[in-house]
Amino acid sequence: MSTYVDRSSKGKIKISRPNKGQLKFRMLIIATILFTIAGFFMMDYKGLELWPAITGTLVNLRDMFLMPQLNQITLGSAIWQVIITLSLAFLSTILGAVISLFLAFGAAMNLSKPWVSQTIKTFITIVRAVPTVLWVLIFAIAAGLGSVAAIIGMVFHSIAYLVKAYSEAFEEIDEGKIEALRATGSNYFHILFHVVIPQTKSFLIAWTFLRFEINFGVAVAMGAAAGAGGIGYALFMSSGFYYDMNEVGMITYMILIVAILLEVVANKLKAAA
Amino acid sequence: MNVETLTRPDNTAEKKTQEVVFPFPEEAAQEKLSVEDVPVIMEIKNIDKSYSGSSKVLKDISFDIRKGEVLSIIGPSGAGKSTLLRIINRMIEPNSGVIRFQDKDTLNMKGKALRHMRTDIGMIFQHYNLVDRLSVFENVLHGRLGYKSSLQGIFSMYSEAEKEKAVEIISELGISEQIYSRCDELSGGQKQRVGIARALIQDPKIILCDEPIxxxxxxxxxxxxxxxxRISREKDITIIVNLHQLDVAKQYSDRIIGLNDGSIVFNDVPEAITAESINHIYGSNLEELIVE
Structure with missing residues (x-):
């Protein structure tokens, strides 16, 4: 019998020997399951009548998704509001992408000096750690609640996101291609525009579009939270003010259609690049 | 009869290769004069190089480079061949020594002067190092960027003369059918020809080849x-080539430099290479090596 084999207390052979990290992870999973079960027993169910709650929710869902219709606003103005929200997202993505491109050249280790790269990376990590909504509210102190604060906040967070994505794409570039152009006597800008950008173009487009989709979602939320207008504000009015579930459903469908269209366009563009 | 039909396709294939290989006019290919008559274009003196902390990669390297010669650098892996090649166009800075190229000391050059010096030295690589999402044409024109200002370069403002020169070089190298193809669609041999075209359009005095084959x-x-x-014979451009294949070095070079552990242990014509000198370069006997 081999002495290399571990046995359980009952003498059965173990087929793996977990290391310290795996043991910790196992403890974490067990603790999470225990707390979740304990949590159910500690909740306060006093005011809740289960059956009316379930039926009420189902009725609301039916009103929203099976009987969507616009009551407070016309279809034309709803579409106009969607366009406003799209514009907010578009503007903040474009501004963010242009600024990010240049910051990412500085942040990429292979195109920049180590201290410049470290400074930019630290800065954007801090910016990214704070949620977009908080940035919008911070800028609202100076710009007042509205679309200006929303766009500045969204640009800020977009930059933090895109600089990381772009600079990581740049760092993947084969060092040999840069060396080849340096050997022809090309300068820094030639290398950026003739190696770095052509080689990473499809990544840049993919990341920018992903951020555009995120910004569209954020712009909907900002319409309500920061008074930036657009379809988000209409959604807030029909749910919180008029309690009109049919209209909430209609607006949700409109947002969904726009999101799907964006996805389709993004894939087409990526294939073309 | 049977043999002839079998060999015929081979003959045509051979002929086609010949056309691809010898697109330059035949009469231009003449034998060279003896080595001593050819002017020296670059003098390399007492080059030392060590990477931080480690032992010396190159020790007291000195040799002359003559106009239009094919110079092979051979030696075992880690002997410092690639480092030596990159010191010639200052992609790597040596710790000490002197390099004189066209009566100028290249090791003191900065900025514009350095870029200008590099336009006179083309370089090709083992992994071709083309921007493979761009076309063959665009990659070849990259060889002209060294002559451009930042703005001219960024907006790809190449003159008609430069474009015509590029087309001419591309057809000389037998890849004109692929001129608008993306470089990731090419075979290895074709990619290396694009690499050669990119070096040639620089109008260089020297082409450095880092393990080209x-x-x-x-x-x-x-x-x-x-x-x-043929480039060295017909355009009088010096070719310096790092090689692992001893027989290729013997067949194609005018002179061979043998490098072992950062020092030159052999520097002579290929005919002078002996079993003993091979032992010096590779540190083992000829019978123990795969020379093919």
């Missing part, structure tokens, strides 16, 4: 080496 099949390797030798 290490990733190629034997036939493509032969085509590339033929091209390099």
């Amino acid at each position: 290490a990733s190629l099949d034997p036939n493509s390797s032969r085509i590339i080496m033929e091209y390099l030798r």
